Amino acid sequence: MxxxxxxxxxxxxxxxxxxxxxxxxxxxxxxxxxxxxxxxxxxxxxxxxxxxxxxxxxxxxxxxxxxxxxxxDAATWSGKPQEIGTQVLKQVTALAKKNGVKLGNVRPQRGINVDALTTLPYLVTVQGSYPAVLAFEREIDQLGNRLAVNLIQISASDANSDQVTANIGVVAYLNPNGPPLSSSKDVTSHA
Missing domain, CATH: 1.20.5 (Single alpha-helices involved in coiled-coils or other helix-helix interfaces)
Known part of the structure; x- marks a missing residue:
């Protein structure tokens, strides 16, 4: 208190x-x-x-x-692998004519799913003069063509001239936003 x-x-x-x-x-x-x-x-x-x-x-x-x-989107392809193979063949044929090289063949290889990206490789064989083959290879590898060169093997066709045969490994990348090819790691041949 x-x-x-x-x-x-x-x-x-x-x-x-x-x-x-x-x-x-x-x-x-x-x-x-x-x-x-x-x-x-x-x-x-x-x-x-x-x-x-x-x-x-x-x-x-x-x-x-x-x-x-x-x-x-500018660097990848969308659609089915068979359609892409046809478009790649048309594009490579047009570039071969433009650069003055003879297109031997375009062989599709086994596609591969890597993470979210699918690669569709092709083996392109061309014949022509060395400068023309190099110009062809450089033009394929430009960003607007949606193709990438991952291999180039050049061998002389004739020892007395500048004629060469080249095997060029070309890769088309499938758009990751498009439908997946397969659930497996390897994709079967697409041509």
């Missing part, structure tokens, strides 16, 4: 009242500090800034994904 009339009880009463005031002040400070308008406004402003930055980063990521998908 708090009693300030009796001198003996005055000190304990003063200590008790002081403790109550300190406790009330601590509670008031804690409540005031958590709901202070300045700190909550700053937190809201920080959250809005973070949200804007996140939306900007998401927008940039979506644009980057769209660019990568365009690059993938």
């Amino acid at each position: 708090i009693n300030f009339r009796d001198r003996q009880d005055m000190l304990p009463s003063l200590i008790t009242v002081s403790a109550i005031v300190v406790l009330a002040g601590t509670l008031a400070f804690g409540i005031y500090n958590n709901t202070h308008p300045l700190s909550s406004t700053k937190a809201v402003a920080d959250a809005k800034r973070d949200l804007r930055m996140t939306k900007t980063n998401i927008g940039k990521a979506i644009e980057a994904i769209a660019e990568k998908n365009k690059a993938i």
Whole structure:
């Protein structure tokens, strides 16, 4: 009990009242500090800034994904392997005529599923002058042709001229967004 009339009880009463005031002040400070308008406004402003930055980063990521998908579409084929084989033959034939080389044959090899990408390899045999064969190989390997050269073997046809025979390994990549060829690792011959 708090009693300030009796001198003996005055000190304990003063200590008790002081403790109550300190406790009330601590509670008031804690409540005031958590709901202070300045700190909550700053937190809201920080959250809005973070949200804007996140939306900007998401927008940039979506644009980057769209660019990568365009690059993938430009470098890959879509459709059935048999259709792709026909298109590859037409393209290689046109490039051979353009570069003045004689197309010997185009042999499809066994396709391979690697992760999410399917490769359709072909072995192309051509004959012609050395510069014409190299020009043919360089033109096949350009990005717009959707073919990649992974092997080239050149041998001289005649020791007295610049005529050569070349075996060129060409790979067509099947679009990963297209239908899968097979569930197995190896894909059967596709021509």
